[in-house]
Amino acid sequence: xxxxxxxxxxxxxxxxxxxxxxxxxxxxxxxxxxxxxxxxxxxxxxxxxxxxxxxxxxxxxxxxxxxxxxxxxxxxxxxxxxxxxxxxxxxxxxxxxxxxxxxxxxxxxxxxxxxxxxxxxxxxxxxxxxxxxxxxxxxxxxxxxxxxxxxxxxxxxxxxxxxxxxxxxxxxxxxxxxxxxxxxxxxxxxxxxxxxxxxxxxxxxxxxxxxxxxxxxxxxxxxxxxxxxxxxxxxxxxxxxxxxxxxxx
Amino acid sequence: xxxxxxxxxxxxxxxxxxxxxxxxxxxxxxxxxxxxxxxxxxxxxxxxxxxxxxxxxxxxxxxxxxxxxxxxxxxxxxxxxxxxxxxxxxxxxxxxxxxxxxxxxxxxxxxxxxxxxxxxxxxxxxxxxxxxxxxxxxxxxxxxxxxxxxxxxxxxxxxxxxxxxxxxxxxxxxxxxxxxxxxxxxxxxxxxxxxxxxxxxxxxxxxxxxxxxxxxxxxxxxxxxxxxxxxxxxxxxxxxxxxxxxxxx
Numbered sequence: 168x169x170x171x172x173x174x175x176x177x178x179x180x181x182x183x184x185x186x187x188x189x190x191x192x193x194x195x196x197x198x199x200x201x202x203x204x205x206x207x208x209x210x211x212x213x214x215x216x217x218x219x220x221x222x223x224x225x226x227x228x229x230x231x232x233x234x235x236x237x238x239x240x241x242x243x244x245x246x247x248x249x250x251x252x253x254x255x256x257x258x259x260x261x262x263x264x265x266x267x268x269x270x271x272x273x274x275x276x277x278x279x280x281x282x283x284x285x286x287x288x289x290x291x292x293x294x295x296x297x298x299x300x301x302x303x304x305x306x307x308x309x310x311x312x313x314x315x316x317x318x319x320x321x322x323x324x325x326x327x328x329x330x331x332x333x334x335x336x337x338x339x340x341x342x343x344x345x346x347x348x349x350x351x352x353x354x355x356x357x358x359x360x361x362x363x364x365x366x367x368x369x370x371x372x373x374x375x376x377x378x379x380x381x382x383x384x385x386x387x388x389x390x391x392x393x394x395x396x397x398x399x400x401x402x403x404x405x406x407x408x409x410x411x412x413x414x415x416x
Numbered sequence: 417x418x419x420x421x422x423x424x425x426x427x428x429x430x431x432x433x434x435x436x437x438x439x440x441x442x443x444x445x446x447x448x449x450x451x452x453x454x455x456x457x458x459x460x461x462x463x464x465x466x467x468x469x470x471x472x473x474x475x476x477x478x479x480x481x482x483x484x485x486x487x488x489x490x491x492x493x494x495x496x497x498x499x500x501x502x503x504x505x506x507x508x509x510x511x512x513x514x515x516x517x518x519x520x521x522x523x524x525x526x527x528x529x530x531x532x533x534x535x536x537x538x539x540x541x542x543x544x545x546x547x548x549x550x551x552x553x554x555x556x557x558x559x560x561x562x563x564x565x566x567x568x569x570x571x572x573x574x575x576x577x578x579x580x581x582x583x584x585x586x587x588x589x590x591x592x593x594x595x596x597x598x599x600x601x602x603x604x605x606x607x608x609x610x611x612x613x614x615x616x617x618x619x620x621x622x623x624x625x626x627x628x629x630x631x632x633x634x635x636x637x638x639x640x641x642x643x644x645x646x647x648x649x650x651x652x653x654x655x656x657x658x659x660x661x662x663x664x665x
Binding site: 215217222225228237239283 | 422426433498501504505509661
């Protein structure tokens with residue numbers, strides 16, 4: 168699973184739409200499953216699943232009918248009822264799409280992306296607008312897909328989502344990848360670890376790449392003076408710090 | 417063929433599920449037939465009885481409402497809601513999709529024409545068409561030409577909200593000026609001048625010549641030519657202006 172992370176307007180959707188075949192690339196070469204997506208055949212479309220950034224559904228159909236309509240476009244679809252269960256819409260099976268909440272519509276979009284049993288799945292901001300509980304549920308669904316051996320490209324501006332789901336993450340800014348790696352690689356390395364404590368009633372914040380040595384120095388000095396380092400805190404950078412640092416430059 | 421039938425079934429289900437659209441495009445001509453038929457069904461218009469004159473006129477109004485207005489509004493809404501874009505990412509070939517949509521539109525229009533003819537027979541003692549094959553040929557020509565114009569018009573409409581306003585602005589005056597309700601012979605000359613270039617004038621003339629005056633369709637080459645010419649203009653506009661992706665985004 169690959170995560171594309173970046174602020175609004177960074178080019179996430181543009182990138183995904185090039186990979187989905189909606190628009191031609193301005194330059195360079197693009198291949199998905201060995202084919203240039205912009206000139207891809209219907210056979211290629213059998214092998215991809217797409218969840219667009221905004222919901223794209225027929226309001227008058229029920230959940231079950233919607234999934235069956237899309238299942239009919241593929242030669243080897245998955246069982247529609249199984250897919251509805253997978254996105255946890257079984258209780259809404261016979262509800263009209265127009266009566267669904269925003270989060271439920273997104274889950275139906277996800278079901279439509281999965282029903283063709285694709286090898287490569289594009290998810291463009293799949294959980295935007297979800298409440299925290301629904302987001303956890305959606306994450307579980309996506310993790311299950313990964314367990315099935317699917318390749319997934321996820322775009323998001325939620326850092327925790329990328330951190331939770333993606334094996335590799337690329338940070339995008341103004342159309343360029345400014346950093347790429349596993350979430351651990353991105354948060355390790357260059358960015359400094361923060362050490363905070365209180366001294367003489369004032370907050371002290373230090374940043375260092377040599378945490379062990381600096382911490383040893385600080386605590387040794389404090390002990391020698393017989394002082395306490397109040398509220399001592401050592402914080403590894405999160406993806407959010409990396410993100411803010413790289414995208415605000 | 418499997419995909420075509422699958423999509424045709426879907427289109428028919430979507431049409432009848434959407435009550436507002438079904439009312440305006442399908443039932444309104446039927447209601448007008450009943451209302452105006454009761455008012456002047458037994459008067460003499462252009463040398464024929466009012467009821468058969470109106471019945472043929474309402475088939476003209478029906479082609480404008482189902483194949484032109486209804487199709488244009490539906491396709492703009494689907495384009496702006498992202499449904500068309502989403503369908504492009506499935507293995508359903510675009511040509512199969514468009515053909516299914518057109519076939520579904522024709523079926524709806526055909527059902528409407530049959531309903532008008534049956535009601536005319538039962539309520540207003542209008543004889544059944546004496547030249548059924550000529551009538552069928554006229555209906556196919558009209559549906560194709562007006563559907564092409566409907567698809568051509570979608571390029572001129574920017575938003576889903578504006579679609580019914582723009583489409584109604586075009587088709588309601590056209591339906592009245594073209595003489596689907598009344599005889600254009602009594603119109604002031606400037607209205608007749610407009611009527612003389614409108615495609616619906618010639619389609620309605622064609623249905624009246626075939627249904628009321630029992631002409632063979634091939635003796636009406638002038639009307640056929642104008643309707644077909646407008647169809648070609650619509651086709652060119654459709655090829656140039658039809659979009660799969662939302663205009664507003």
